Amino acid sequence: MTKGMRKYFKKKIFWFVITLVAAVILNFILPRLMPGDPVNAIVGKNVSPGATPEQIQEQIAFYKHQFGLDKNIFGQFWDFIKNAVSGTFGVSYNQYPRLVSDIIGAGIWWTVALQLPAILVGWLLGNLLGALAAYKRSFWDKALMPVSLFFSAIPAFGAAVILLVIFAVTLGVAPVNGAYDPGMIPGFNWKFISSVIAHYQLPFWSIVLISIGGQAVGMRSMSIYELNADYVKYARFLGVKDKKIVRYVFRNAMLPQVTGLAMSIGSMVGGALVAETIFSYPGLGMSMYAAINSSDYPVISACTLIITIMVLLASFLLDIIYAFIDPRVKAAQFD
């Protein structure tokens, strides 16, 4: 490892740690600026109608102690850090006394199993289409460009709703919501698995379709930019074979697309929000949606923290990988 490389990595790690600290602090402070007391809301919901004011006060004190809200702000921050490091994230307000980690653990596998394949498939198909459109640049590209521009303008939730209405409601070929038949007990048998696969289709394809549009438009313009670059013209003058040039061009055009892939994997949980809420898919996005609508701060906090850390990690890893694969970064940093 050269000296320049070490310096580069040190700088990246430094920024990673600083931003992580800032993100954690923001995550802690912002929900606590919220006016109104969440404990009052919980007690108001659970208290029996005939309770005396003393009993209500007792209840409030009990919940405040349970959630650690009777401590000062530094004590609360310490608890927050302890809970985050231990991975329990504290107790849910809304589903008391369920642990936040339990809620997240139930959802995260659905999200990963839905999002990861969908992102990869959408990315591959989108890049292929975009590269093809850029390389052919024929009538096909010109005619398809406005059409694809229109389709990529349809918002993600709109596409999900349209798919839902066409395939689930009108044609009835796919289930309307959920991840499996509610009457089934999850288990490793054919009936359950086939139900899971049937429920998987619509959310999966809605994510794939959306990412195809975005990736194709991006890849097309990147490829056109590279195809017009000076090195391509120079290579043409030298008489380099077209096949070889295309390989160079697409390798260069791919680099920003790799960034896009890593970032969308990093922000998977946030991206899951729309598709999961429309199809009521029981992933992390759905837990977050439920938490937002019931003011369950520990769950919101944990979800946003997970999203932030995943994105941070993705961009950090990208910086490290780029140092090895992108000659431009190499040249700029490792002199």
Place this chain on the structure above:
Amino acid sequence: MKNTLRNVFHSPRFLVGFIIFMIILLTTLIYPYVISRDPLVSLGKGFLEPGTYVSVYDANNAGTYRVTLPEAQINRLESALSIEDRETMIAYLKAKGDDVSMLDTSNEKLDDLLAAWKNGYDEADAKKSKYEGFSTQAKRNALRRLNTRVSSDKSSAAMTVTKGDGDSAVTEKIDDISYVKVDEVANVATLPLGTDNFGRDTLTELVHATGVSLIIGLMAGTIATLLGLLVGLLAGYVGGILDDILMFIANIFTVIPGFVLLILIYYSLGPEARGITTCAVVIGITSWVWTARSVRSQVISLRNRDHVNLSKLSGHSLFRIILTDILPYIASYVVMAFILQVSSGILAEAQLSLLGLGPKTTTTPTLGLMMNWAKLFGAYTSSNAWWAYFPVILVIALISFSLNLMNTGLDQVFNPTLRD
């Protein structure tokens, strides 16, 4: 300047986008003068299908005219026999063994279907024989009722209505050639897009919501662009420690996803504070980062140009240098960034509202709130009310499509390498 504008308006993509956008904008401006109905007033209970609603009460009190339409009888049959009824008829004839290959449920083929039915259906035969699918008593009774409906001659059956109340009530016969003139009926409501779950006129609501969403998008876009421009110019031109600090803040905003920040900031504001303006401001201050970054990198490449150095040597102030020597060079970029910011601002509002984080308001609809209501009240599942959500999606798509088109048009004008 004039030349640039001419170039811009000669770009077909920009022009098409601009026209679509202006049509949407003008509609939101003019519509309230044409139909001045309050967009949030409830006209009925729940979803009403699109169409023209004529008051039965007023129609009965309007003057009658005598009109003999030759196709009146068949029209009545058309509306009396539902598609399901026609399917049952065909299924019965098929089960009986008749040739049904020429029949279908369309209005054009109704004549043929009726003829085939008169030919094929025989009450006595239907009573005793048990064809496949029609073997139960209930099914056969249903067939008999269907046959009565098909063969009854409605022209001879006049209707009797009682008008007035108590002692002064008058009974009046209405035959099948009495007509009222629609303009003379006191109350006729035309609802081109029906009503939503609250019984509000969806079209009026949609137009108002589009206006509000455009305002949110424009406000958010302006805030984001101005903030990004300011940060980018300062960081890029002044440089040094200011650059480090500003880029550190930008880094945090990049790494923490905008959506998460939006949710957190929105939460810390509390539901009461969430109006239209707050919504726009929050979206604006979470989306300035990428504008700032690109402005900064362009300013860095500009700040050592000769004309800037000359300005510096002449003792011009920082403000003047930025305004006259730097801004004109990045103006085209800033306009394009603004257009994209407006488009993403409208989308951000829609997505936030869909998640229940939108403006908390009972006085103004937004496109996102309409989507949220459609979702909450089952417009696309249980009620199957396409008019409550599809036009909203279409309007959002059209707005971002027109803005994107304008953007690619500008891109082609300002970046000649991209021209086809």
